[in-house]
Amino acid sequence: MEKPRIGIFSLTGCGGDQLMILNLEDELLDLLSHFDIKSFQEASSYEETTTELDIAFVEGSVSTKTDLERLKEIRNRCKLLIALGDCAIDGCVQAMRNQQMTIAEKMRKVYGVEEDYYDVLEPKGLAAHVKVDIKIPGCPIEKTEVLHAIISLLHGDMPEAIDYPVCVECKLNEYPCVIIEKDMPCLGPITTAGCDARCPGLGLDCIGCRGPIKDEANAAEELNLLSEKGFDFEYIANRLRFFGGNFEEIVKLTGSLKKKIGEGGQTDE
Amino acid sequence: MMRLENVLSPTPAKIIKTEKMTDIERLINLEFLDKNFAKEFIYKPGQFVEVSVMGVGEAPISICAARTNPDILQLCVRKVGRVTNAIHNRKEGDLLWIRGPYGNGFPMETIERSHLLLVGGGLGIAPLRGVLQYALQNREKYGEITVFYGIRCYNMMLFRDEFLHLFREGDKQNVKFYLSYEAPDDKECYELACERSDRCTQGVVTKLFEKTEVSPKNTYAIICGPPIMYKFVVRELIKREFRPEQIYMTLERRMKCGIGKCGHCILGNGTSIKYVCKDGPVFTYLDALNTKGMI
């Protein structure tokens, strides 16, 4: 049987998701031997730029017009498009200030000029522009998750997405709850699991790096919870936006907060 | 290889034939490798099995035939998820792994010496086909059999040859077969409606109640179809003075384990909690009145 042709690509992001695939050291050679690799920037300078692909893995967000053109071109030549990592799914940290300030404002704040040197777009995930078949969350992705997803595909099956929160994995591992016991600002209750609750397992609060659970995360209650624990609204809003800047409920919530804060300073209900 | 004592252990069965019925449904004919197991694998119409594709998972599939000899297990599988997709991709000679049979099935003894009204919508006809076959194999035990089969369009009709034969010739066996189709411009169905305007109509399955007098007298109604269908069919039956216990229906839920443990198929309220896989999937309308959220 002919090996599936794959390409692994980066848009705007840190490249950490490609790196996680390379980090699959023990399985990497076996895994890659199943494929005919046409592009894998972080692994090889070899590249075929026009070949049809069976699977394209794309990491990074669409943050420039160049990204968008690249993405469309990739989509046109692949059968299955996999969004690899938070950036590719919903923009990740690049989207933190979306809808809070204009691109011009951001340029001024960061570079001190208003001129848009980079043809910047408001950072979004791939699905805002093209059809995405599979999403593998994480910042960065979990290497075992991507491994299992790829195995599933090779086995002729679609990988199953995780849509339950980190709390589940804390309980399965019997990790003490850092919210209940330590009043820490843990985002576990609204964050997509799959990390095996790595941070709470180390006694740290979840910062939400796998993104809020789509259509499920109760961000309003997270805000409630953290404010009851004494955290101020700006802190909470920033925390929620860190990995959830494009998440509808968080945008609405933090939008109204901004208004609230703007109107009466720190509100303490 | 057999380990009967482990209820989670599946038994291998070979696909001896897989037939395309529609774009999304295939009829899978299976034969157990272990002949002794096959002998003991007794099932009733309305029961289901858990079908495994190793490495993909398990899915509950209702058995769509009465038990026959030589023992072939027939499953009508709609491609809707990961497991059923994988089943569709399996070829003749491949293995599937089976646990079961599970569920209560239809009470074929209780409903003996009665007329039967089978109302099936879409894939819901699959378990009813078992009832129909059973009743035809034991024809003397049952009265008049009426079938209402609602389909979307001709191409979506399951067991087409079989049912068209009953549609045309069923009366010889005292089976009245009615057909409804939803697509208004379906040419083939329109032709069927022209052929037998008394037996075929355009519209949803409940429209067939206008085609014939449905009497509750000594009759059991058996319903299976998409969840939305039950309320409407029950309404027609109640209008015709069927008592709730004269109405049987088989339900779909996420029956992951099939043995009342994994909990996914739970429904009901404080006074009546049911596990569809173990307490059902066949319930009466009286059960539904007792158990909120059933239909």
Added chain:
Amino acid sequence: MIYVKLPRENFTAFFESLKNYGKVYGPVKISESYGFKEVSNVAQLSLEYPRTMIPPKKFFVKPKERIFEFDEEKMEYRETVENTEIVIFGIHPCDINAIKLIDRVYINEMPDKYYQKRRENALLIGVSCHPDEYCFCKSTGTSYATDGFDLFLHEINDGYLVRVATEKGHKVITQNKHLIREVEARDMEDFKENERKRLTEFKLELNISGLQDMLELSHDRAIWREYADKCFGCGTCNLVCPTCRCYDVVDCVNLDLKTGERKRKWDSCMLRKHGLVAGGLNFRPTRVERLRNRFNCKGSLREDMMNCVGCGRCTVYCPADIRYVEVLQKVRGEIK
């Protein structure tokens, strides 16, 4: 029932002797909570614990476990039923009653081999406790364990009055008879007084009379929406519940694409996929239906036993601070 006395000075020796019957697990302090962990000496035990976060059901319905390994090419699979003897020391009555309830599901009908094997391989030793402000087992009728254990240690003035409920328990007592005394009149009086006193210590109460009907008659009430707005749907309440036993099954294939394993792990009816069938239809699409289902399931009876043993875990560990008893008091119309 056979009653014997374990004098306090023999407790350590008795505990040490338990290692002869398997790996010994007991309540241990972890961070601010407690959990059943393997213990090697008495000093590690926290017998005054109010409750563990994860109940002892974890020994029988495992949080994650492999059911079998398969090899598609060879058309075979291999069951992975383990066979380790364990001693669970220091279980509270609520948790013993919860295990009895799960036994009804996992053993009495279509026995689950994995569960049954582990139950057979376990020696259960209960220990008496005092309620804290979250305990309401008195209300659910599960504050006392009449059976479901091998030995039960009731603290009395100078040691423990031990109830011996099974043959297995009796064997332990016989083999340790040098540590055991006969129960004297004073011990019996101590036992009674402690049990009487214990019942007066409960601060939280839930009236369960007619609860099943009241739940059903609240099916369409706004209360479920109210709490669903608060609820994270995180599943914690289920996962820490000693009677919840839903599980999910997943298959994993190895890189050779031929071998793999089937695993199961705890599931929760508060999670989206719980009621979801292939094709996308969800029978409990929002937290409203899920929450209502959970409370109805907990409030329902299995034979004569309620599916809640009043341990308080779901309230203690709920990140949204949803209080189980409060919800049901609202259902009952006792509070607004």
